Amino acid sequence: MVTTLLVIVIIMAVVFDYINGFHDAANSIATIVSTKVLTPFQAVLWAATFNFAAYFYFTDHKVANTIAKTVVEDYITLEVILAGLTAAIGWNLLTWFYGIPSSSSHTLIGGFAGAGIAHSLILGDGILQAINISPILKTVSFIVLAPLIGATISIIITLIIINIARYARPATAERWFKRLQLASSAALSFAHGGNDAQKVMGIIYVSLVASSVLQNGDTMPEWIPIVCYAAIALGTMSGGWKIVKTMGTKITKVNALEGVSAETAGALTLGITEHFGIPVSTTHTITGSIIGVGITKSFSAVKWGVTYSLIWAWVLTIPVSATLAGLVYAIIHYVF
Numbered sequence: 233m234v235t236t237l238l239v240i241v242i243i244m245a246v247v248f249d250y251i252n253g254f255h256d257a258a259n260s261i262a263t264i265v266s267t268k269v270l271t272p273f274q275a276v277l278w279a280a281t282f283n284f285a286a287y288f289y290f291t292d293h294k295v296a297n298t299i300a301k302t303v304v305e306d307y308i309t310l311e312v313i314l315a316g317l318t319a320a321i322g323w324n325l326l327t328w329f330y331g332i333p334s335s336s337s338h339t340l341i342g343g344f345a346g347a348g349i350a351h352s353l354i355l356g357d358g359i360l361q362a363i364n365i366s367p368i369l370k371t372v373s374f375i376v377l378a379p380l381i382g383a384t385i386s387i388i389i390t391l392i393i394i395n396i397a398r399y400a401r402p403a404t405a406e407r408w409f410k411r412l413q414l415a416s417s418a419a420l421s422f423a424h425g426g427n428d429a430q431k432v433m434g435i436i437y438v439s440l441v442a443s444s445v446l447q448n449g450d451t452m453p454e455w456i457p458i459v460c461y462a463a464i465a466l467g468t469m470s471g472g473w474k475i476v477k478t479m480g481t482k483i484t485k486v487n488a489l490e491g492v493s494a495e496t497a498g499a500l501t502l503g504i505t506e507h508f509g510i511p512v513s514t515t516h517t518i519t520g521s522i523i524g525v526g527i528t529k530s531f532s533a534v535k536w537g538v539t540y541s542l543i544w545a546w547v548l549t550i551p552v553s554a555t556l557a558g559l560v561y562a563i564i565h566y567v568f
Contacts, residue, residue, distance in 0.1 A: 241439045249429065252324065283422075296452070334549050342553030374516075516546060
C-alpha cells in the first residue's frame with residue numbers, strides 16, 4: 233500500500249537523481265566548456281537534452297535490475313532504502329562542495345548495501361546474508377576497469393585521429409574538431425543519462441516492491457523512467473561548476489581534438505557496460521578518458537597529483553557511504 237514513508241522515499245530518490253545530474257554535469261560538459269565550443273549555459277542545456285533523450289532508447293533497464301539486486305530481498309525495507317539514500321545524498325553534496333568528481337553510482341550502491349547490512353546485524357544475522365555479492369563485486373571491479381577502458385579507448389582514438397588529420401591545416405582541423413565535439417559531447421550525455429537514471433529507477437522499483445505496491449518481477453511502471461530521466465536532466469541543467477574546473481583543466485589541458493577523443497571513449501565505454509547491465513561510474517570513465525588523451529602527449533602532461541587525490545575519493549566512496557548509511561539506519565531504527 234502507498235504510505236507516507238513510501239512517498240518520502242520516492243521523493244528522496246528523485247532528489248538524489250537531481251543531485252546526480254548536477255554533480256555529474258561536469259562529466260558531459262567539462263571538455264566542451266574548457267575548449268570554448270559552448271558557453272557553460274549552452275553546454276548544460278545541450279547535455280540535459282541528451283540526458284533525457286536516452287529515455288527513448290534505453291528500455292531494457294539492465295542497470296536498474298542490477299541496482300535492485302544489491303541487497304537481498306528479505307532485508308529490503310523502506311527504512312533501509314531511506315537510510316541508503318540519505319547517506320548517498322550527503323556524500324554527493326559533500327564531494328560536490330569540495331569539487332571532487334566522485335561516483336554517484338558507487339555512493340548509491342554503498343549506501344544501499346550499508347543500510348541492508350545494518351538491518352541484518354540488528355536482526356542478529358550475518359553481514360554477507362544481506363547483500364548479493366555478485367553485483368557488488370562486478371561494480372567494485374569497474375572502479376579500476378572503467379577508467380582503464382576509457383583511457384585505452386581514448387588513446388587509440390586520439391592516435392587514429394592524429395594520423396588521419398596530420399596533413400590538415402591546423403585552423404581547418406580545429407574548426408572541424410569543434411563541430412565534432414558537439415556530437416561526441418551529445419553521445420556522452422546520452423550514455424550518461426542511460427546509465428545513471430537507471431540506478432534510481434532500480435531504487436524506486438524495490439521501494440514499491442517493499443511496500444507491496446508491486447510484486448517482484450512485475451513490469452516497471454512507465455512513470456518511473458520518465459520521472460528519473462527528467463530529474464537527472466533538470467539536475468544537469470543546474471550545472472556543477474566546481475567539478476567542471478577539476479575535470480576540464482586540473483587533470484590535463486584539453487583541446488578540441490582531445491575533447492572529441494575523451495568524450496567518444498567515455499560514451500563507448502558507458503554503452504558497452506550498459507549493454508551488460510554493469511552500473512559503472514560515469515565520473516571514473518570520463519576521468520580515465522581525459523587521462524588517456526593526456527598520456528598521448530606525454531606522461532608529464534597529466535597532473536598525477538590531482539589524479540591520485542581523485543583515486544582516493546573513488547576508493548573511499550563505497551565504504552564511507554556504507555558506514556554513513558549504517559549509522560543513519562541505526563538512528564532510524566532506535567530513535568524513530
